[in-house]
Amino acid sequence: xxxxxxxxxxxxxxxxxxxxxxxxxxxxxxxxxxxxxxxxxxxxxxxxxxxxxxxxxxxxxxxxxxxxxxxxxxxxxxxxxxxxxxxxxxxxxxxxxxxxxxxxxxxxxxxxxxxxxxxxxxxxxxxxxxxxxxxxxxxxxxxxxxxxxxxxxxxxxxxxxxxxxxxxxxxxxxxxxxxxxxxxxxxxxxxxxxxxxxxxxxxxxxxxxxxxxxxxxxxxxxxxxxxxxxxxxxxxxxxxxxxxxxxxxxxxxxxxxxxxxxxxxxxxxxxxxxxxxxxxxxxxxxxxxxxxxxxxxxxxxxxxxxxxxxxxxxxxxxxxxxxxxxxxxxxxxxxxxxxxxxxxxxxxxxxxxxxxxxxxxxxxxxxxxxxxxxxxxxxxxxxxxxxxxxxxxxxxxxxxxxxxxxxxxxxxxxxxxxxxxxxxxxxxxxxxxxxxxxxxxxxxxx
Numbered sequence: 001x002x003x004x005x006x007x008x009x010x011x012x013x014x015x016x017x018x019x020x021x022x023x024x025x026x027x028x029x030x031x032x033x034x035x036x037x038x039x040x041x042x043x044x045x046x047x048x049x050x051x052x053x054x055x056x057x058x059x060x061x062x063x064x065x066x067x068x069x070x071x072x073x074x075x076x077x078x079x080x081x082x083x084x085x086x087x088x089x090x091x092x093x094x095x096x097x098x099x100x101x102x103x104x105x106x107x108x109x110x111x112x113x114x115x116x117x118x119x120x121x122x123x124x125x126x127x128x129x130x131x132x133x134x135x136x137x138x139x140x141x142x143x144x145x146x147x148x149x150x151x152x153x154x155x156x157x158x159x160x161x162x163x164x165x166x167x168x169x170x171x172x173x174x175x176x177x178x179x180x181x182x183x184x185x186x187x188x189x190x191x192x193x194x195x196x197x198x199x200x201x202x203x204x205x206x207x208x209x210x211x212x213x214x215x216x217x218x219x220x221x222x223x224x225x226x227x228x229x230x231x232x233x234x235x236x237x238x239x240x241x242x243x244x245x246x247x248x249x250x251x252x253x254x255x256x257x258x259x260x261x262x263x264x265x266x267x268x269x270x271x272x273x274x275x276x277x278x279x280x281x282x283x284x285x286x287x288x289x290x291x292x293x294x295x296x297x298x299x300x301x302x303x304x305x306x307x308x309x310x311x312x313x314x315x316x317x318x319x320x321x322x323x324x325x326x327x328x329x330x331x332x333x334x335x336x337x338x339x340x341x342x343x344x345x346x347x348x349x350x351x352x353x354x355x356x357x358x359x360x361x362x363x364x365x366x367x368x369x370x371x372x373x374x375x376x377x378x379x380x381x382x383x384x385x386x387x388x389x390x391x392x393x394x395x396x397x398x399x400x401x402x403x404x405x406x407x408x409x410x411x412x413x414x415x416x417x418x419x420x421x422x423x424x425x426x427x428x429x430x431x432x433x434x435x436x437x438x439x440x441x442x443x444x445x446x
Contacts, residue, residue, distance in 0.1 A: 268383025
């Protein structure tokens with residue numbers, strides 16, 4: 001029996017693959033999550049004192065729940081391919097150190113993830129604290145016991161157990177904060193914190209009575225954070241064909257950025273212009289009450305199913321629904337902007353590939369390269385959020401595959417230009433009329 005990988009909950013972060021019709025590089029086509037047959041433990045149940053085996057990064061390679069008696073135990077179900085799990089590691093590591101002797105974090109990597117001890121060891125060799133030291137977190141390998149006690153579809157999936165082994169809460173990663181840990185340690189309760197493991201393979205908030213195979217069109221837009229559902233983006237499929245899009249617990253700004261990247265793929269992260277009166281409605285860091293309070297009010301979730309043959313219009317549907325229902329409006333306009341134009345210098349062709357297996361590693365922090373790949377890969381990298389401040393336009397006219405390397409910090413424009421000049425390229429600052437997506441407040445109705 002084949003078991004699909006669990007869906008992850010990251011703010012655009014799934015495992016990315018190229019979607020040809022949008023040229024977006026950050027969406028993953030996940031197989032639909034399947035329902036679990038076993039109910040498992042719920043809040044208020046007491047976990048049996050089972051043997052937990054094959055533990056890495058712990059004083060022993062096996063343990064029982066009773067070994068952690070009188071401690072708050074956090075069982076974090078995770079996988080090496082889960083972007084949201086990776087983002088949660090520093091938080092869990094910090095909690096483990098802050099509440100040393102009171103809290104025991106145990107990462108649970110189950111058999112269904114497809115991970116091996118070798119993969120997990122390599123993972124923790126690569127991902128470390130900011131100072132380079134290792135995370136002080138124990139993890140199981142190919143667990144089956146805890147998986148059966150806490151069945152789930154979405155990860156991160158975190159079970160909270162008090163010192164007596166009672167299940168206090170089952171949450172996602174967002175709920176794991178120092179304040180909530182203190183609350184559980186002080187009161188033994190975490191009211192209302194039960195993760196909702198919706199089947200994201202179905203349209204949001206529909207049940208099995210909906211004949212999905214007959215569904216021609218469906219869309220829903222919800223405002224406010226949905227508890228127990230991860231932040232994320234995924235495409236829907238039917239019979240191997242894309243037929244929809246799901247965005248959960250996502251900011252409106254991220255949704256409009258998604259539209260911009262679909263409509264203006266060559267502009268990368270630099271094709272959206274925001275001109276609104278109250279920017280705190282879009283940017284959480286400008287909200288005076290903090291990110292958590294902001295997300296409760298200003299996260300949105302959206303689900304869309306379109307008729308067969310209309311998959312290329314997914315983002316047109318999304319833009320229409322956002323413009324009609326959010327108080328904002330975005331449209332394409334021509335604007336004069338300062339830009340960096342990528343041009344060729346000289347007649348010698350120093351870009352032509354020597355052949356070999358295609359490679360694009362330009363997004364590596366330590367610098368990367370293009371091998372036997374189109375020059376558009378360089379432009380995409382330079383137009384990312386970590387590229388130069390100004391948008392980059394390709395006016396080289398070069399169409400063949402190229403070989404080139406990029407310095408570690410493409411925001412260092414003098415160093416970037418020196419590197420590009422080795423290949424007969426340069427960047428020149430000019431003012432150009434370019435197409436952008438402009439986001440404004442919705443005009444009042446006449």
